[in-house]
Amino acid sequence: MTATGYSPAPSAPDSSWAAPVAGAPVHATVSIPGSKSLTNRKLVLAAIADQPSTLSAPLHSDDSARMVEALQALGTQIDEVEGTGEFGPDLYITPPSSLRGGITVDCGQAGTVMRFIAPLAGLADGDVTITAHESALHRPMGVMVKALREIGVDIDDGGTWSLPFTVKGRGHVRGGELTIDASTSSQFVSGLLLAAPRFDVGLHLVHSGERLPSIPHIDMTVEVLARRGVHVERPTPTEWIVPAGAPRGRDATIEPDLSNAAPFLAAAVVTGGAVTIPGWPASSTQPGALLSDILPLLGARASRRGGALTVTGGPRIAGVDLDLTAASELTPALFAIAAFADAPTTLHGIGHIRGHETDRIAALIDNLRALGGEAEELPDGIRILPRPLHGGLWRAHHDHRMATAGAIIGLRVPGVEVDDIGTTAKTLPEFPELWRRLLDGDAPE
Numbered sequence: 001m002t003a004t005g006y007s008p009a010p011s012a013p014d015s016s017w018a019a020p021v022a023g024a025p026v027h028a029t030v031s032i033p034g035s036k037s038l039t040n041r042k043l044v045l046a047a048i049a050d051q052p053s054t055l056s057a058p059l060h061s062d063d064s065a066r067m068v069e070a071l072q073a074l075g076t077q078i079d080e081v082e083g084t085g086e087f088g089p090d091l092y093i094t095p096p097s098s099l100r101g102g103i104t105v106d107c108g109q110a111g112t113v114m115r116f117i118a119p120l121a122g123l124a125d126g127d128v129t130i131t132a133h134e135s136a137l138h139r140p141m142g143v144m145v146k147a148l149r150e151i152g153v154d155i156d157d158g159g160t161w162s163l164p165f166t167v168k169g170r171g172h173v174r175g176g177e178l179t180i181d182a183s184t185s186s187q188f189v190s191g192l193l194l195a196a197p198r199f200d201v202g203l204h205l206v207h208s209g210e211r212l213p214s215i216p217h218i219d220m221t222v223e224v225l226a227r228r229g230v231h232v233e234r235p236t237p238t239e240w241i242v243p244a245g246a247p248r249g250r251d252a253t254i255e256p257d258l259s260n261a262a263p264f265l266a267a268a269v270v271t272g273g274a275v276t277i278p279g280w281p282a283s284s285t286q287p288g289a290l291l292s293d294i295l296p297l298l299g300a301r302a303s304r305r306g307g308a309l310t311v312t313g314g315p316r317i318a319g320v321d322l323d324l325t326a327a328s329e330l331t332p333a334l335f336a337i338a339a340f341a342d343a344p345t346t347l348h349g350i351g352h353i354r355g356h357e358t359d360r361i362a363a364l365i366d367n368l369r370a371l372g373g374e375a376e377e378l379p380d381g382i383r384i385l386p387r388p389l390h391g392g393l394w395r396a397h398h399d400h401r402m403a404t405a406g407a408i409i410g411l412r413v414p415g416v417e418v419d420d421i422g423t424t425a426k427t428l429p430e431f432p433e434l435w436r437r438l439l440d441g442d443a444p445e
Contacts, residue, residue, distance in 0.1 A: 022412070027441055029275075033087040035286055036260075040064060042224055048120070057085035066113045068091070074117075103126075105121075109133050116187070125171045135357070140355050141161065175200050189207060193221050193232065204240075219285040222234070228249075230243070255279070256277065262404075269311065269314075292309055294322065299317050318342065324350050331401075339386060347383075363397045372389050391417070404431065
């Protein structure tokens with residue numbers, strides 16, 4: 001097993017892409033690379049653990065590469081080592097004795113990087129400037145800035161409450177009791193919980209807002225902490241107590257990214273075919289795990305056998321009313337399916353996705369209208385009114401899930417062109433090739 005320097009995942013071409021039409025129902029087995037959410041959480045914990053760790057079958061994408069680069073800049077040694085996964089090498093992580101300051105971290109478009117690295121930066125010995133791609137500088141960060149200041153971290157944000165800002169690392173963070181409103185992103189909770197074991201007195205965190213999106217992602221954070229010996233108490237559903245103490249170094253295997261499976265399973269629904277995803281976990285904190293319950297509501301059939309999930313499209317696609325508070329990242333794929341339903345569909349509990357890579361609600365509606373469809377914006381969601389569609393330009397808006405939604409629409413609508421399929425490299429660089437194989441029926445098993 002030979003260690004080498006880490007190299008970022010290859011990016012898909014940054015160019016327009018004619019979405020292929022499915023000439024027949026698709027039938028394929030599609031292997032999906034590792035979960036972005038799990039990869040980045042486990043990278044962070046490995047970097048502050050008490051000994052080295054190996055991550056098997058991690059995701060290699062733009063987002064995970066940004067996290068690796070950020071942790072390396074902070075002094076963590078991360079090496080590629082030979083693995084058995086088909087999507088790239090494993091990673092061997094050696095935590096530093098202390099986190100290094102005097103650096104700049106470019107988060108690209110990765111929300112997990114900006115929200116997870118900011119608390120770690122307070123532990124660094126020196127200044128850490130955090131910035132992002134110009135298309136991501138609008139993403140909410142004021143909650144994190146305020147939270148860190150309240151637990152003793154000095155931050156220079158020029159009065160903007162947004163990126164870029166500089167964390168004045170002093171080698172330690174006091175921690176203690178903290179109340180935040182994480183209504184705009186569960187990543188604020190996760191980022192604080194991940195760093196909390198290294199705070200002087202741990203953290204007692206309370207969410208005060210009326211709603212908390214993507215709770216499965218917080219459950220995921222609590223679970224990965226527990227697997228490293230950090231047992232988080234949860235007196236109420238919106239309260240977490242993290243004890244001080246180093247997480248254990250521990251080897252871990254990354255599950256497939258179940259949200260990235262959504263476009264492929266959607267292909268089965270909109271074409272009346274069948275798609276199988278191997279390695280589907282029996283239970284998972286990933287929001288994408290809810291697909292096996294959601295897609296049957298739309299008229300599909302979902303079945304598990306031999307550790308794989310198969311979704312088979314039905315004779316019709318039903319219009320539904322779905323609360324996606326727990327799984328808002330599935331919105332673009334479900335929106336695309338709903339465009340072909342036999343009745344209107346309402347997706348709600350998703351108001352916060354206006355602050356994702358783009359305003360996903362506005363972008364989905366504008367794209368569908370450009371193809372002759374109709375959808376209405378709601379205070380906390382979208383209502384899709386099925387109409388006959390025609391070809392045209394589908395704008396990705398620097399958003400990987402927007403690009404894959406266009407691919408789903410294109411399966412049934414000739415002439416759909418996604419303006420930047422390369423943005424899928426954010427979490428799934430292999431998307432264009434896997435999509436082609438899906439339609440050819442020879443996706444890798």
